[in-house]
């Protein structure tokens with residue numbers, strides 16, 4: 448029996464020229480970066496050319512990296528750019544208008560000390576182990592959650608590690624809606640001789656969105672300003688870029704970039720659509736910022752927490768930390784062999800909790816449901832499937848798992 452010609456790859460290709468495709472404009476768009484760089488060529492990515500080039504800092508109007516702080520910048524001095532504050536109303540206004548806000552003293556000095564000591568020790572250890580993750584700007588420490596209890600608490604915004612945690616969480620919830628999760632926790636260390644990072648948006652999808660899909664919670668662990676690589680941002684670019692994409696208009700001339708100035712302990716929340724990048728450290732002391740991105744719960748996370756988190760951390764993790772790392776399934780995301788259908792994705796919700804599967808795998812005891820049939824043996828049918836155990840535990844916990852293992856009742860997602 449011949450396969451119909453319509454299924455022949457060559458016949459499909461002949462009918463799939465770009466102008467014949469559906470949604471071609473949306474799928475192939477390189478906006479807003481294409482027109483952004485055409486209108487603002489001075490912010491084009493700077494190729495690494497050796498540290499000496501970045502050692503002689505002076506303010507140069509028009510350069511996105513040889514810039515300065517908002518208050519010292521001739522263009523921005525007249526504007527009321529975000530200042531560190533604990534006033535939640537002001538923080539909201541700063542986020543909406545400028546795409547970032549600064550929470551003053553979100554960490555107390557002793558909370559900063561704990562993180563700084565741990566970051567510097569870890570950075571040295573990773574260098575000695577010859578696994579340091581060098582970046583053009585310096586050194587990153589990835590997957591911090593495995594590298595100290597203080598990092599677990601930082602992800603949780605636990606007041607023991609972040610005195611301003613409740614305020615930070617309120618703002619993140621307002622920006623992203625409830626149920627948001629964490630994408631990664633990275634220590635970003637900017638070192639002398641490093642190269643400025645290209646300005647970019649952290650949010651890589653839905654760039655026409657009217658509210659952010661991601662936000663980054665940056666914690667200054669050392670003071671930062673124009674001298675040591677204070678994060679570069681173009682204030683207000685979050686809405687300028689989103690509007691251009693939404694209206695299908697090219698991005699025009701943008702205002703100049705500045706270095707964010709922040710005392711250690713300040714948390715800076717940035718809108719995922721804001722243009723930003725790591726600045727140049729002109730000093731000999733490391734500049735440390737914790738990058739703790741948060742996102743809508745349906746997006747893929749930067750860190751693959753499903754594999755990377757250590758068993759010890761998983762076993763002691765609070766329901767909140769597990770949720771934040773993505774270990775709570777919903778009907779549409781991260782279900783594990785069907786466990787999680789019907790779950791809302793709440794922290795501690797047994798009907799969507801998936802960590803038991805990972806721990807079973809760690810122990811070499813994960814029994815997956817494979818091929819079964821009417822001729823399967825009694826032994827095959829009675830196997831100690833991990834799914835059977837997890838669903839049973841979830842029911843025992845008082846939360847009925849909406850998906851039965853017999854008499855399957857699928858609330859949605861079936862089809």
Ligand SMILES: [Fe+2]
Nearest residue numbers: 647648649723
């Ligand atoms: Fe970024």
